[in-house]
Amino acid sequence: MDFDRLQTFLRVVQYGSFQQVAAREYRSQRAVSKQMTQLEHELQVTLFQRGHNRISLTPQGRLFWASAQDIVNNYTAALTELREFDAPTKRLLRVGYFSAFEQPLLLRALYALKKRWPDSQFVVRQGSNEHLTQQVLDGSLDLTLSISYGRPAVAAATKLQATSIYHNQMVMGVSRLNPLSKLAQIPQQALTTLPILYYSPESSTFLLESFLASAPFIQDYEQIRRVTSAEQMHLLVALNQAVAFYPAGLISAKHDEQVAYLPIEGDNLQDYDIVVLSQPGQQPPLLKALMQQFHQTKL
Numbered sequence: 001m002d003f004d005r006l007q008t009f010l011r012v013v014q015y016g017s018f019q020q021v022a023a024r025e026y027r028s029q030r031a032v033s034k035q036m037t038q039l040e041h042e043l044q045v046t047l048f049q050r051g052h053n054r055i056s057l058t059p060q061g062r063l064f065w066a067s068a069q070d071i072v073n074n075y076t077a078a079l080t081e082l083r084e085f086d087a088p089t090k091r092l093l094r095v096g097y098f099s100a101f102e103q104p105l106l107l108r109a110l111y112a113l114k115k116r117w118p119d120s121q122f123v124v125r126q127g128s129n130e131h132l133t134q135q136v137l138d139g140s141l142d143l144t145l146s147i148s149y150g151r152p153a154v155a156a157a158t159k160l161q162a163t164s165i166y167h168n169q170m171v172m173g174v175s176r177l178n179p180l181s182k183l184a185q186i187p188q189q190a191l192t193t194l195p196i197l198y199y200s201p202e203s204s205t206f207l208l209e210s211f212l213a214s215a216p217f218i219q220d221y222e223q224i225r226r227v228t229s230a231e232q233m234h235l236l237v238a239l240n241q242a243v244a245f246y247p248a249g250l251i252s253a254k255h256d257e258q259v260a261y262l263p264i265e266g267d268n269l270q271d272y273d274i275v276v277l278s279q280p281g282q283q284p285p286l287l288k289a290l291m292q293q294f295h296q297t298k299l
Contacts, residue, residue: 002039005035005038005039005042006039008032009036009065009068010072012036012055013061016055016056018032018033043064048061091117091119091121091286092120092286093110093120093122093123093286094141094142094143095124095143095145095290096125096126096127096136096143097124097126097132098127098128098129098145098147098200098201101199101230102250102274105274108293109294112296113290120286125141128206129146129206130204132146132277133160133277136277136279142278142284142287143277143287145275145277146162146275147210147272147275148272149271149272150209150212150215153275154277159280161277161278162276163275163278163291164273164274165275165276165294166250166273166274167272167273168248168250170214170246170270171248171261171270172245172246172262173234173245173246173259174259176257177240180262181260184262185263186243186264186265187265188217188265188266191215191218191264192217195223196218196242197224197233197236197237198211198224198245199229199244207226208224211245215264238258246261247272247274248261250274276291
């Protein structure tokens with residue numbers, strides 16, 4: 001598949017017009033339209049509904065749009081990783097993590113390794129639990145961080161090894177503008193009516209299912225919704241638009257003037273573990289050293 005066509009397709013969707021894309025790239029509208037027609041012929045589907053001075057995606061076009069974004073993003077990320085390495089190295093480790101909250105755990109451990117072995121190099125990817133787990137399974141990652149909360153981090157059928165490196169309790173973030181923030185604990189009943197957020201950089205049901213498994217008193221899963229960044233989640237919580245799940249110990253809660261972090265009342269399912277998922281068997285020296293560093297690192 002022609003990569004340039006994919007990029008043009010994404011730009012056409014972004015701007016909603018062949019003409020706008022052509023003007024921005026100093027090409028003719030006919031050239032852009034021809035590329036999209038060639039892409040449709042290659043896929044054997046109609047991607048666009050063409051009208052007078054406007055276009056829109058067909059249902060097949062909307063479906064392909066998500067796949068095209070993944071293809072382009074993965075290709076760009078792979079190209080960036082390749083160009084980061086100026087010379088071959090025996091000390092290369094490919095690591096994944098699923099949210100910004102695990103970044104302190106990962107950063108301290110990798111920093112210690114880099115300090116110990118300056119020639120070591122790291123590929124670091126962020127993504128959904130599903131994507132990262134698959135990348136460990138297919139060998140494109142050496143390990144990934146995940147969370148075991150309400151349900152196992154990985155199904156037994158995948159045969160990946162899960163090693164806990166951090167244990168704590170999940171708490172709810174509540175705006176200090178909300179009277180609930182004055183309580184010592186959040187009543188379960190209060191959480192059955194409030195909008196609840198969680199953060200995941202990619203579309204994924206893994207964390208949603210984890211939160212529902214840990215909170216059986218929540219019957220309506222529609223009240224739990226995903227946001228794409230930790231910053232957006234925190235902003236909405238601080239403005240009392242919603243409450244949100246936060247991992248205690250991996251957040252700076254002491255000096256937060258806008259948000260209070262409270263345990264859930266009667267909470268017996270709210271413990272979580274950050275785990276390392278890796279292939280079972282003998283570990284390469286750098287991976288073994290990283291695992292040792294995880295256990296030595298204290299937050």
